[in-house]
Amino acid sequence: xxxxxxxxxxxxxxxxxxxxxxxxxxxxxxxxxxxxxxxxxxxxxxxxxxxxxxxxxxxxxxxxxxxxxxxxxxxxxxxxxxxxxxxxxxxxxxxxxxxxxxxxxxxxxxxxxxxxxxxxxxxxxxxxxxxxxxxxxxxxxxxxxxxxxxxxxxxxxxxxxxxx
Amino acid sequence: xxxxxxxxxxxxxxxxxxxxxxxxxxxxxxxxxxxxxxxxxxxxxxxxxxxxxxxxxxxxxxxxxxxxxxxxxxxxxxxxxxxxxxxxxxxxxxxxxxxxxxxxxxxxxxxxxxxxxxxxxxxxxxxxxxxxxxxxxxxxxxxxxxxxxxxxxxxxxxxxxxxxxxxxxxxxxxxxxxxxxxxxxxxxxxxxxxxxxxxxxxxxxxxxxxxxxxxxxxxxxxxxxxxxxxxxxxxxxxxxxxxxxxxxxxxxxxxxxxx
Numbered sequence: 001x002x003x004x005x006x007x008x009x010x011x012x013x014x015x016x017x018x019x020x021x022x023x024x025x026x027x028x029x030x031x032x033x034x035x036x037x038x039x040x041x042x043x044x045x046x047x048x049x050x051x052x053x054x055x056x057x058x059x060x061x062x063x064x065x066x067x068x069x070x071x072x073x074x075x076x077x078x079x080x081x082x083x084x085x086x087x088x089x090x091x092x093x094x095x096x097x098x099x100x101x102x103x104x105x106x107x108x109x110x111x112x113x114x115x116x117x118x119x120x121x122x123x124x125x126x127x128x129x130x131x132x133x134x135x136x137x138x139x140x141x142x143x144x145x146x147x148x149x150x151x152x153x154x155x156x157x158x159x160x161x162x163x164x
Numbered sequence: 165x166x167x168x169x170x171x172x173x174x175x176x177x178x179x180x181x182x183x184x185x186x187x188x189x190x191x192x193x194x195x196x197x198x199x200x201x202x203x204x205x206x207x208x209x210x211x212x213x214x215x216x217x218x219x220x221x222x223x224x225x226x227x228x229x230x231x232x233x234x235x236x237x238x239x240x241x242x243x244x245x246x247x248x249x250x251x252x253x254x255x256x257x258x259x260x261x262x263x264x265x266x267x268x269x270x271x272x273x274x275x276x277x278x279x280x281x282x283x284x285x286x287x288x289x290x291x292x293x294x295x296x297x298x299x300x301x302x303x304x305x306x307x308x309x310x311x312x313x314x315x316x317x318x319x320x321x322x323x324x325x326x327x328x329x330x331x332x333x334x335x336x337x338x339x340x341x342x343x344x345x346x347x348x349x350x351x352x353x354x355x356x357x358x359x360x361x362x363x364x365x366x367x368x369x370x371x372x373x374x375x376x377x378x379x380x381x382x383x384x385x386x387x388x389x390x391x392x393x394x395x396x397x398x399x400x401x402x403x404x405x406x407x408x409x410x411x412x413x414x415x416x417x418x419x420x421x422x423x
Contacts (some may be wrong), residue, residue, distance in 0.1 A: 017198035030253030
């Protein structure tokens, strides 16, 4: 086994070259390059977690804005429906008042018209009576030459007119 | 490897590639083992530096490197816990040096004549150095952080006092054995896997050379075994690197937190 049988002749060379190569690896790679790579990894991790935190903050802000917007929307909607209800109520009240006033005016005018019609009818009826009495009186005088008491004719005519 | 004799140990042989270099009394020649350490280091450097683009949205390469770093950070975070972050570069270097060494070692490049990959981690001289270095870090951190209180590591919580004369030596021995088991585990696992592959590979060659009715059958069965063992070896490569790094971080946890 050369590893053991050669020890006495090669140990110094092995130790010497291993020390040189391993020192170069340790200082050139382990001490110089590895920390740079570690820093790259750390920087990336920090950046990623920073970005995630920023995204979370932005999401929270957006959510708060959304909530505020919704709250504003709800308030505005409530105010609008309240205004609509008030307007509706006042319009209804106005319409009712106007209707009442109109009804009253119409009733007054109806009553006046009815009265006018009634008095006109009365006048017409008495004029018809008068005309009938005169006609009956003249007919009687022309046909029989009898002069009849005007009061009696009036009575008679009234009775006939009342019968229709 | 002449005349049909295939030595499964030959792959672990370390030989100088250049003229011998001496530093005082020590022979520090640039060997094939050193070459593969440099190759592993270069591969890791290319791999990791490809992930340095620092884009916000990573490409495939950057995502892979970030996954590697994240894997180690996660292991360090769960195993060492608080205060473990500063050991991440060490655990990263350890894990990926071992992992790439293991993977380079099982690359089937020997199919190209003259090319033969070398598993750096199949040498106790390498794994033991890594293990004892990790152990030394544990000791230094433990004593620097807790002083002599670090010895309370050998006193388990809640154990009755009359058991202490038994438990403390046992804890001490198990603590001192840590670097040996750490280094040996990786060395043995890699060596065993490579020997197994080489032995089945030699069966294929010898079966084909033997002729007769039985030879090709043995060769085909051995080849199927090589496929299976190779898949297993890939798993072992990852697991051994993981175990080495995980145990190192658990030992560091003891040093940082005492229990």
